[in-house]
Amino acid sequence: MTATPHTTVRAARIPASEATHRELPVELTEAIRAVGAGADHGRLLAELEKLPVDAAWQARTAELLDVVHHHSEAGPDVGLPVVGELP
Secondary structure, three states: OEEOOOOEEOHHHHHHHHHHHOOOOHHHHHHHHHHOOOOOHHHHHHHHOOOHHHHHHHHHHHOOEEEOOOOEOOEOOOOOOOOEEOO
């Protein structure tokens, strides 16, 4: 399962971000699969934001980011690189 970010990582924090994303909580990856990672991104975010594990993840990763959950007018999937796959 592939995931693409909708954020902007601070340049100085890229190594830390990569390391952090290698440690996705199992509960979060299970929730992503349950909703359907390939499904509508807006629906995925709406479902995840209800979960305490996602709130904890967002708090953990927020210090790494310049922009959180960026969505351009062109849509959430435009020009974003794949940064990882769910284990």
